[in-house]
Amino acid sequence: MCYHARMALVIVGLGNPGKEYEKTRHNAGRSVVELVAKAEAFDDFVFNKMSNALVAKGAVAGEKATLVLPETMMNLSGKAVLAFVKTPKAAEKLLVVHDDLDLPLGTIKMVFGRGSGGHKGVESIMRAVKTKEFARLRVGVAPAGKKNQAKKLKDEEKVIKFVIGKWKPAEEAEVKKVLKKAAEAVRLFAADGIEAAMLFANTR
Numbered sequence: 001m002c003y004h005a006r007m008a009l010v011i012v013g014l015g016n017p018g019k020e021y022e023k024t025r026h027n028a029g030r031s032v033v034e035l036v037a038k039a040e041a042f043d044d045f046v047f048n049k050m051s052n053a054l055v056a057k058g059a060v061a062g063e064k065a066t067l068v069l070p071e072t073m074m075n076l077s078g079k080a081v082l083a084f085v086k087t088p089k090a091a092e093k094l095l096v097v098h099d100d101l102d103l104p105l106g107t108i109k110m111v112f113g114r115g116s117g118g119h120k121g122v123e124s125i126m127r128a129v130k131t132k133e134f135a136r137l138r139v140g141v142a143p144a145g146k147k148n149q150a151k152k153l154k155d156e157e158k159v160i161k162f163v164i165g166k167w168k169p170a171e172e173a174e175v176k177k178v179l180k181k182a183a184e185a186v187r188l189f190a191a192d193g194i195e196a197a198m199l200f201a202n203t204r
Helices: 025-039 074-082 120-129 156-163 169-192 194-201
Strands: 009-013 046-048 053-060 063-070 094-104 108-112 135-142
Touching (some): 025 053, 025 135, 025 169, 094 120, 094 169, 135 169
Parallel strands (some): 094 135
16 A cells, blocks of 8 residues: 555645735746646635635545645745645645746756756745745746747846736747646656656656
């Protein structure tokens, strides 16, 4: 019997709550988890007061899972996650899906136990659960620069404006494709574990 049959996976989609942030780059993680909920026929998300998050329970690829969309602003995401992941050990069952400015749009990357890369939501979770030993699915949102690398945005103000900006109509098809690929990576993570998900996500 696999050891995680007892513990449900906790899959967190990072973003900012509220209508004005829908379809923004910063909400890519949230969009992926909403897509997973749809694809796997989860019950509707219900607001959970204790965690201050929208929560849906069900199964991904037959594995019990709790989907969590924090209803706090991005940099306070850790509070919501702590309600479901109370120990560093429990973090082994955690997958955090988030936007990433170091990856160009169209790419995703599955990582484990890495630093936050300056992502405020991820930092907040690491502080709350007191470990960085958990899986993350990074969804690229940066404009593609030379050699398909992410184009660096120099100043802080530009970065903020960019990430809370909505997808451009010209990007929509690519966004749809990458969100779908990310949702598939989440499914693989649940079904076959992190290595299989990494292999899929980290291959162009």
